[in-house]
Amino acid sequence: MTDFLNYLILGLTRGSMYALIALGYTLVYGVLQLINFAHSEVFMSGAFGSYIIIHAVVGDGKSLPWFGVPLVFILGLGSGALTGAVIAWSLERVAYRPLRRRGAPKLAFLISAIGMSFFLSQLAGKLFNRFTNNQFPTYFQQNRRVLSIAGADVSVIQLTLIVTAVLMMLFLDRLVSGTKLGRSIRGVAEDAPTAALMGINIDKTISRTFIIGGALGGAAGFLFGTAFTFSNIMGFLPGVKAFAAAVLGGIGNIRGAMIGGLLLGVVENLVPTAPWNGHAWIGIGWTDVVAFVVLVLVLVVRPSGILGERLGRAA
Amino acid sequence: MSLLEVDGIEVRYGAIKALKGVSFEVNEGEIVALLGANGAGKTTTQKTVSGMLRPSLGEIRYDGKRIDGTPAHELISLGICHVPEGRHVFPRMTVNENLEMGAFRFKRPDDKLQAHVLDLFPRLRERIKQQAGTLSGGEQQMLAIGRALMGKPRLLLLDEPSMGLAPLIVKQIFDIVREINNDGVTVLLVEQNASQALALANRGYVLETGEIVLTGTGRELLADDRVRAAYLGEEIAS
Numbered sequence: 049m050t051d052f053l054n055y056l057i058l059g060l061t062r063g064s065m066y067a068l069i070a071l072g073y074t075l076v077y078g079v080l081q082l083i084n085f086a087h088s089e090v091f092m093s094g095a096f097g098s099y100i101i102i103h104a105v106v107g108d109g110k111s112l113p114w115f116g117v118p119l120v121f122i123l124g125l126g127s128g129a130l131t132g133a134v135i136a137w138s139l140e141r142v143a144y145r146p147l148r149r150r151g152a153p154k155l156a157f158l159i160s161a162i163g164m165s166f167f168l169s170q171l172a173g174k175l176f177n178r179f180t181n182n183q184f185p186t187y188f189q190q191n192r193r194v195l196s197i198a199g200a201d202v203s204v205i206q207l208t209l210i211v212t213a214v215l216m217m218l219f220l221d222r223l224v225s226g227t228k229l230g231r232s233i234r235g236v237a238e239d240a241p242t243a244a245l246m247g248i249n250i251d252k253t254i255s256r257t258f259i260i261g262g263a264l265g266g267a268a269g270f271l272f273g274t275a276f277t278f279s280n281i282m283g284f285l286p287g288v289k290a291f292a293a294a295v296l297g298g299i300g301n302i303r304g305a306m307i308g309g310l311l312l313g314v315v316e317n318l319v320p321t322a323p324w325n326g327h328a329w330i331g332i333g334w335t336d337v338v339a340f341v342v343l344v345l346v347l348v349v350r351p352s353g354i355l356g357e358r359l360g361r362a363a
Numbered sequence: 364m365s366l367l368e369v370d371g372i373e374v375r376y377g378a379i380k381a382l383k384g385v386s387f388e389v390n391e392g393e394i395v396a397l398l399g400a401n402g403a404g405k406t407t408t409q410k411t412v413s414g415m416l417r418p419s420l421g422e423i424r425y426d427g428k429r430i431d432g433t434p435a436h437e438l439i440s441l442g443i444c445h446v447p448e449g450r451h452v453f454p455r456m457t458v459n460e461n462l463e464m465g466a467f468r469f470k471r472p473d474d475k476l477q478a479h480v481l482d483l484f485p486r487l488r489e490r491i492k493q494q495a496g497t498l499s500g501g502e503q504q505m506l507a508i509g510r511a512l513m514g515k516p517r518l519l520l521l522d523e524p525s526m527g528l529a530p531l532i533v534k535q536i537f538d539i540v541r542e543i544n545n546d547g548v549t550v551l552l553v554e555q556n557a558s559q560a561l562a563l564a565n566r567g568y569v570l571e572t573g574e575i576v577l578t579g580t581g582r583e584l585l586a587d588d589r590v591r592a593a594y595l596g597e598e599i600a601s
Binding site: 231232235242244245246247248250 | 434435437444451453456463464467468510514
């Protein structure tokens with residue numbers, strides 16, 4: 049039981065990260081019908097960007113007073129989001145918009161995306177370092193017990209992470225369903241030429257979509273870095289998982305990405321560790337396998353994902 | 364002076380010339396019909412006027428100013444509202460949200476105008492919270508027109524509003540177009556349904572393979588043998 053709760057909490061932590069990243073994939077897919085494979089590097093850039101800024105402002109933070117930690121956390125979240133937004137915006141300008149102008153085939157976008165992904169990841173490796181386990185100042189990692197359910201401990205950072213991620217998702221949901229900006233994004237996603245007839249600037253809307261998705265991904269990079277470690281190749285696996293989560297929930301569907309992310313995180317942590325005859329049933333080494341097997345199984349039953357509607361433009 | 368002057372426009376899709384020098388004009392307060400068979404260039408003409416397509420040759424003047432080449436999202440702020448062929452409502456938005464989309468160029472949708480639009484189309488009021496994709500074809504056409512009205516058009520471009528609709532609904536929609544015109548909106552109507560379009564229009568132009576071949580008042584065209592033969596399906600003894 050204790051193990052179950054511990055893994056559930058770990059699953060929710062990772063799942064909320066996947067969900068934040070998945071939103072970036074799904075938002076961009078909505079307006080461009082394009083999988084932005086470089087989004088995993090937007091996530092990575094958020095970790096480095098926030099690390100650099102935190103380091104510049106507070107150093108290693110050894111002499112930080114107790115109330116300083118939340119402030120540094122907010123600083124990190126903001127600078128991660130800002131870095132992610134800037135990188136995602138530039139990505140669209142450099143790698144996608146020129147192709148769109150020339151009416152390039154979908155395959156060209158895909159190659160461009162993969163190229164940018166390698167470029168950004170290697171650039172970060174060159175500029176900073178290629179250590180695989182950079183860490184944020186240790187005060188984020190204190191495993192202070194805040195609450196204990198049936199013996200399972202939730203650390204401050206895990207709780208903060210889940211709560212922050214959920215708040216950001218609620219905010220995005222309101223933004224998309226209730227504001228003019230959100231309506232313009234949905235309009236372009238449903239029918240871009242008609243949205244233009246309503247006075248919506250398609251290029252601007254696409255840029256804004258990349259900025260929103262990038263900010264969420266960058267913030268996730270910071271959060272992930274505080275809970276685990278970060279490196280120039282940190283984006284790959286969470287990126288692929290988040291993409292899987294977006295497909296699982298129904299690509300293009302915002303609530304689907306949130307549900308898909310949380311579900312994938314929980315399942316990949318609970319299933320391999322489920323006890324059987326006194327030890328783990330499948331074994332924790334199979335975590336990634338389980339994640340993708342679940343994806344395949346769900347898609348066999350519901351090819352358009354959990355909340356997915358039929359793909360392509362509705363008439 | 365005409366509200367809209369189209370002067371010798373040519374439009375190409377790659378190597379194919381869809382319009383070969385089309386010229387016509389629409390005066391303020393008129394209903395002008397563009398008639399023609401499939402592929403004659405009616406929709407292309409209208410898309411060029413609303414900025415969805417760019418002419419390779421020729422000029423379009425609106426209110427005396429050149430507008431060809433201006434993108435669609437800027438033209439709507441001049442009061443050119445386009446109801447595209449096939450209606451193109453936003454299927455996953457509610458009726459209310461679709462109407463709000465029509466008023467996107469304004470800071471806020473005009474509540475009084477919305478009430479007026481819903482008076483014109485009472486069916487939409489009943490379905491105000493329903494997703495537009497679940498509406499019938501006729502209701503979607505009403506929504507598409509209502510949405511365009513929310514943008515306060517001075518020139519309303521209507522592309523095949525009767526397409527695929529039952530005769531009774533077509534009559535309703537044409538009655539409403541007349542009403543909209545009586546409120547002072549200039550209408551450029553594209554139709555295959557020539558008899559009803561000409562009964563409504565002040566003037567008409569007949570397009571054939573990218574060129575205007577005939578022009579006249581609605582009554583003249585209705586009486587013209589060539590129009591009757593080509594578009595009204597009447598056998599003419601010659």
